[in-house]
Amino acid sequence: MGKLNLKPAIYVILIILILPSIIGDVTSYFGYHNKEDVRAKMKSHLYQKYGKEFMVDRIGTRSSRGQVFYQARIYPKAIIGSKKQWDDYYYASATVDKLSYGRLGEVGDSYSYVARNIDLEKYLLPQVKSQFGERVLLKVDVEHKVTGDGSWWAGYKSKSLKEMRKEVNNDPEHNRIELNLDVYVFDRIENQTEKEKRRKDIFEFVQYLKDEGFFEYLELGIIFVDERVLAPSYEDFKYEIKNTYQVKEEIDEKEVVLPPMKLRKEFSKKLQKEIDEMSQKELVEKINQIKKSNANNLIENNGQKATYIYSWGMIKEKYSSSIEDRDRNRDYSKLKHVRLGNNLKYIYKN
Structure with missing residues (x-):
């Protein structure tokens, strides 16, 4: 009776073991969300906190101490068309961490100031x-x-x-x-x-x-x-x-x-x-x-x-x-x- 070739089985087992990690890395990198997901989460947070609608724009990514996060400019929708629009005095920022597996963290903002x-x-x-x-x-x-x-x-x-x-x-x-x-x-x-x-x-x-x-x-x-x-x-x-x-x-x-x-x-x-x-x-x-x-x-x-x-x-x-x-x-x-x-x-x- 000949020897069994175990290499294919070992490869399959290794793939099964590391596949979740690979998928996690890929989804973490590409994410399940896009800028509209980020915008929606920030808008929801701001409405709940301040009781009014906000505009969220200039969304981009930043990093600090190895943590990647989204950052955006925020301002109340009500100031559009008024002299307050384009005045930095009335603008603030919001951030949300970009977590693994495409998840988003909690929103933080500076509009309280x-x-x-x-x-x-x-x-x-x-x-x-x-x-x-x-x-x-x-x-x-x-x-x-x-x-x-x-x-x-x-x-x-x-x-x-x-x-x-x-x-x-x-x-x-x-x-x-x-x-x-x-x-x-x-x-x-x-x-x-x-x-x-x-x-x-x-x-x-x-x-x-x-x-x-x-x-x-x-x-x-x-x-x-x-x-x-x-x-x-x-x-x-x-x-x-x-x-x-x-x-x-x-x-x-x-x-x-x-x-x-x-x-x-x-x-x-x-x-x-x-x-x-x-x-x-x-x-x-x-x-x-x-x-x-x-x-x-x-x-x-x-x-x-x-x-x-x-x-x-x-x-x-x-x-x-x-x-x-x-x-x-x-x-x-x-x-x-x-x-x-x-x-x-x-x-x-x-």
Whole structure:
């Protein structure tokens, strides 16, 4: 009787044993899902969490520490067609892990930060308008920080002012609010009397923030922007300023580089005429068209005066290397603590 040839049987057994692994690797690589599966899962998660429909686009894959995941840009469907569309201030991201065998993990998102900023902006806006007038623009960046033992603080994804305040009130030792707030006031200051009034407005607003519990970790900018930036011909002016030659001038005993005086006077007069012909409603509508993500670009040549206020807690947290003795004593309990400085690159000539 001849010997049995066991090789074919062994091969079959080996194939049976390794086939699931091969199939798993293949399906893990190719997946049972496509971008529409990812989009659907993210949309479902966002609707359940925030109670509204979201747009999910720019879906792509990323990897971190060996884990591959999908990442997408997200924003509420409701902002389509509004001035908020294309403004990065209102956009966030969502991620979902790409698991083995074509499965998708749990969805995570960063829209809670956007929602929290919007919530606080709505809360602060009435007081800001009461203090500084209707022609204002707010840019809010608020963080809810948590800690274990106080040696480190990490961001927490609370999605509303109410939720954030509840956590802070229940456990202030392990929760805190850090607020970075910029207030753009579209109204230039004409004389010393107006300047003193605005200093008082700023002081009173800081006291309001103290009463509301937003001062302990606060970084506040109040920027007075020349309203001529709202004039219809401003974009033409901006283009000429950008492309013209610059000249040296001495302002407040400092040398700065500015566009030629003739051009500055010409456009200042022209833009002022246009502003005089606009109603308050038209000016406010123009402010509402400004993208918050680009608001800081208005300051360099259009900002007339500004103050930047830092609480002692924020200085220690973020700017400890630049602490000065005066910072320890400036708690903004007195009007004299509020300073309103000039922007040396302000280009308008009345």
